[in-house]
Amino acid sequence: MKKTRLTALFAVLLVGVVAMVAAGCGGDDDTTGGGAETTSAGGGGEALTVGSDIPYPPFEQGKPGEYTGFDIELIEAIGAKIGRTPEFTDTSFETIFRDVAQGKFEAVISAATITEEREEAVAFSDPYYLSEQAILVKEGSDITGLDDLSGKTVGAQQGTTGLELGKEKADAGELRPYPEGPDAVNALKSGTVEAVIIDAPVAQNAVEESGGVEIAEKVPTDETYGIALAKNNTELLDEINQGLEEVIDDGTYTTIYEKWFKLEPPKEIVG
């Protein structure tokens, strides 16, 4: 009796595993996959599969099923304009462009800077955000900016512009790439790194939410964020650009921007 039950249990587990694998391996057009990390934002319309590296507050944050943040609300607003409902997949930033190019999801909104390198792999929408890098330090640190990082231990997130900036402009003693931005901020708070180079809004968020850290300097980068798509997906790209324009024109963009950054949106975007 006991043995039969055990066999039955294994059978159920096996079926479950097979079902999950099958859902995870679905093709490009598989928008009904029931993987635990895919979550619908609710509302109507056909699903729009979106990849994002979560958490990266205030751009993307929250638990599966209730993701929120600037990027998340913006793509939801754009989705509402074009009649698509975003479904989010939490994924790793360093593989995110490869995955969208391969069709694992249709679009990427993940605080992604538009660069020439990345444009070789994917197509970007019109810019939806202008970015600055910040040098984040412990409160009371004598580091006042990029020039003071000489010989210091500096943290950044793997695969990000902050890390590039650290490599190219800061004469750091040691540059440590952490898997996620919050890991680097954590290392700063615990004192194992002396500064972190990270996107300005993320730094601002760390200052407000975690305390004990401050922004030593904001470094302008002339960089803009875009929504990334597979290169051959030009139809959706047009739709998203159109949706973005509408969202900017009707003031939704400004509302979302002020909610998340507590600042007015830059003129370069809202005109």
Next chain:
Amino acid sequence: MGEFFNQYFDFDVMGAHFSEVLEGFLRNLLLFAVVVVLALSWGLILALMRQLPGRKLLPIRGLTIAYIDVLRAIPILIIILLISGGIPYLEFLPKEIRIPQWFGQPDPFWFGVLALTLVYGAYMAEVYRAGIEAVEPGQMEAARSLGMSHGQAMRHVVVPQAVTKIPAPMLNEMISLLKDTTLVSVIAYAESVLIGREILAERFNSSAIILAGAMFLVITLPAARLVDYLIRRNQGKVARGAHIEVG
């Protein structure tokens, strides 16, 4: 299919970044070398504490068993994150200990050493214990009846016999340990997988990670064969009824 090979087996990418990945792999080996010495020692100490006799030493036995069970039951990744994130906050410790940078190695290295030693000490303690329990109880009894203390009997009679029984399972633990040194990448220790992922972020190509995997194979595959050989040799000895020499 071609895309798959381009993504994971691009030999140009592997060639262009070979020395960087190798440098990372040498950091894996360095971490392994330090941890293996410490964990073998710590594991033996734990195993011996677990075997302490008598009612008076029951608390020590209990604590040791609890330590071994708990450390084996928690994912190593969590231990690494806890140690690297937690120890720097212990302000009663001097800075050299909270943020250790001894012998020119960065603090993620030493946090990795501590975390892996604590966990692998527990794993290895179980291997020693299996070896100790495989020694016939008569050996201990005979040694005690000759007037040896428990410690002397362990040191001169039981442990020397136990260690001859455990090379194969111990080598298995070492193979696991070598592979687990990659987990320290999570606290930005620049070992081979972290470097491979950096190259992925830069080139949008995963081949450097596969190259790191190949470097592990060079060490772990022969080691796995060696484990098999040791098991067969040991079985052969037992089958022939040979007595294992006691030093």
